[in-house]
Amino acid sequence: MPDWSYQTLFRPLLFWLPSRVARSLTLNAMRRVSLLPGGTLLIKTMGHMEPSPLLESAIAGIPVPTPVGLSGGVDPQGIAHTAISQFGIGFIEVGPVTLHPIESNSPILNDRERESIFYPNEYENEGLIRSLRIIDNPLHSLPQFVRIAPMPGVSVAQAVDEFRTLLETLSLTGAAGFYLDVLSIERSLEQTRLLLEQASALAIHAYQTTRKPMFLYIPLDFPDDRLEQTLRGTDISAWQGFVIGSSLRERDGVRIGRDGKTLALSKIEFLRTISPGDSVIKSSACIHEPQDALDMIQAGADFVLLNSGLVYAGPGLPKRVNEAIIYEKIRQTPPAEEPSFWKHWGWMCLLGIGMIAGGIIAWIIAASSVLLPYDEAFLGMSRSELEQINEHLLHFMSHDRITLAGTMISIGILYYQLAKNGLKYGLHWARTALLMSGIVGFPSFFLYLGYGFFDPIHAIAAAILFPMFILAMRRNPDRPSRNPVNTRNSREWRLAMRGQLCFVVLGVALSIGGIVIAGVGVTHVFVPQDLTFMGVTREQLEQANPHLIPLIAHDRAGFGGALFSDAVMLLIVALWGLQQGERWLWWTLLAGGSPAFIAGLSVHYHISYTDFLHLLPAYFAIALYIAGLIMLYPYLMKRPDDKMTVM
Known part of the structure; x- marks a missing residue:
């Protein structure tokens, strides 16, 4: 489903279907193609998405083929991870994962004019036990980072206990690292700092035990002044980096789309000023075209994750982002000497x-x-x-x-x-x-x-x-x-x-x-x-x-x-x-x-x-x-x- 077929044929048809039906239909179709003999080769051939070696880097010591990741909200059940891994993606986010399943039958709404998707529940997921299937049995070789979160509405003590259980269980899997969603639930500044302090201690212990990097997940709409009050004076060395989310909270759910790019850029710039030089910053907000990714990187992000942009721009977006990053890398370097006419x-x-x-x-x-x-x-x-x-x-x-x-x-x-x-x-x-x-x-x-x-x-x-x-x-x-x-x-x-x-x-x-x-x-x-x-x-x-x-x-x-x-x-x-x-x-x-x-x-x-x-x-x-x-x-x-x- 490259962009030339998605934009012209499939997207208009899928956008007329209920969003849950369209998502299920698309992901299952891609999964079936990837499982066919030669299916992954067909996906690569149709889109020519094989990443260049120039894109190779590492996330806290973990090699990744490209700086473009897949956000967990795109395929929460891991149905089409094998197919999507051929799109030029360098790593995959799984989650959010909570201790118990969180289900919702309310419709997911697609706002085509604003290029945004409304989800009735940001934390809708299959729970810890079922999520192990996604993490432990991948049919791809990309590193998987798991975003973990406490159940909504729990106390600080309960949240810490749930983080501990999630880390202890998931550390035994093939997960490459973890995003701890500490700041999403609204609490007083004192409670937020207390939870962050205890979560940091858990992250330090987990990293020392497993050597799997720990990242602090920061909601996109977390107020900048409150973020500064929360982080300043705390020990942020517990974290190997930060992940900026993509959701804007509304009354009955969250919205993910083009809105909020300014919020993401300001958070990246702030985090870059207070964090050590080797800290990794990932941004998953508002990337609907390659220029959005370049703006995030220009502001200080090391990696980007794609979410709603894949729905509106198409599955060729990772390739386009990769090409834009390569061009920015080589544009300032001197060109190679042109080969002679007779060489080839x-x-x-x-x-x-x-x-x-x-x-x-x-x-x-x-x-x-x-x-x-x-x-x-x-x-x-x-x-x-x-x-x-x-x-x-x-x-x-x-x-x-x-x-x-x-x-x-x-x-x-x-x-x-x-x-x-x-x-x-x-x-x-x-x-x-x-x-x-x-x-x-x-x-x-x-x-x-x-x-x-x-x-x-x-x-x-x-x-x-x-x-x-x-x-x-x-x-x-x-x-x-x-x-x-x-x-x-x-x-x-x-x-x-x-x-x-x-x-x-x-x-x-x-x-x-x-x-x-x-x-x-x-x-x-x-x-x-x-x-x-x-x-x-x-x-x-x-x-x-x-x-x-x-x-x-x-x-x-x-x-x-x-x-x-x-x-x-x-x-x-x-x-x-x-x-x-x-x-x-x-x-x-x-x-x-x-x-x-x-x-x-x-x-x-x-x-x-x-x-x-x-x-x-x-x-x-x-x-x-x-x-x-x-x-x-x-x-x-x-x-x-x-x-x-x-x-």
Whole structure:
């Protein structure tokens, strides 16, 4: 459920359902996907969320792959932790966990205008015993930090006893550390300080016994002046850090959303002034777009946790936050020296130029003589003799070869552009797109050999271009992009999600089309509309010349293989490569797709092969292509630092 599908398809549907139903449906669906063979790989592939090593750090000595955590309120029962752990999350919060279950059947309310969620009971949870299942049996490797709290309304003495029981029990589990929710229940200043003092003693003892870090949980709406009165003069060395909550208390429950960012920033700044330099500060409040996370880090937070932002921005938010953090890390560092043209990327540029030149030559031949001398030699017939077999035969062969030529030009343009603007700079997605395209493209040369036809020019071209492909893929380690990234949930970004959906669907559709065409080419060769257009049967063609169908099969299989190679590359670009302000990519999509569509449609109309059902997939594809370009234009053509409209 990446952002391009969540924002466009799933979110509108889920927001019409009752919030509890929508949450259960979403979490269980993600869980089922993650438990399928290859399910977690599928999640990674759809979103390209594998975190960069540049994000690795430690929370009080505990290694985490990213500084972005999952708040406990997102998945309180741990249903989809395995799936969510693939989103670029670095650690997971479990809880709040209380000694006994706290249940509520009141509705959870979704305020779409304010981007906030109202919960009737902040402490709704399954209690200590059932929570052990979540903590002790994870199907992921991320560290889990457990937020523990006393039952609402208990006395200070009871709260201390419950904290002690919770710590003693949970310390025996795989929990990495604990957040002690000491300040949430309203008490007098004297009682609050007494509870904090005794909880601190428990935290010190627990840390000395287990070496698991203890964090003081601070409610988001805890008054700043009261927080200062509570903490000043107390020994805060008992805590390895602080966690700022995300809830704003209201009369009948709590609200979690965009409100309260100023409160969170002020608490971070205050805690940073009074705490030791090695204290860890986490903030889980009001992070709905990457800029919110950057603001928290700028104020002094070390880590952030995502909550309601995942509901409104989508599951790609952790990845976007990670990308923004990486950019902030590397923007001040000097860029690496650009690799020489001949090291790797230049060879791919030459391969692309070769494909473009080959496509242009093939187009010219297909639009004029159609046949090459070795085609006539294989058939044992001249062009004029073929025309006598059927007046539409050469037109049909020309239509196959022109569509192949347009696809070759499209591949060449994409190869050249991805090499010059992506491979050159070590962009992982660009290298993967080129690699996968070559892996499926070059073997397509062998698809038609079973029919006994050998295309010498095709073989020579493959022999020349394949070494270039190998040279381009060598010695090219991944490097992070140094270009600014999107940090806002702007109107341009939301529109781009629709454009991305168009190109993803287009990439999938063309991939299926390429496989089908190649499959037809090596089996039946013709579809019914082909034979209707020519007005002949397959048997009549075989009787006229037994080599005719193998020659046509060669063209069809070659086109299917080329289309699949092109489509795989386009799909990876659509899934992983769309970043705001990458103007070259918009022009690449425009220039790369145009030759294939122009070739395919123009030749059909030129030879009057205009069967609606036959051309319907092409009409569908070009509609997606044009719509995608229109919707991606504002996003790709506008720099992230340009003024954007935020919704």
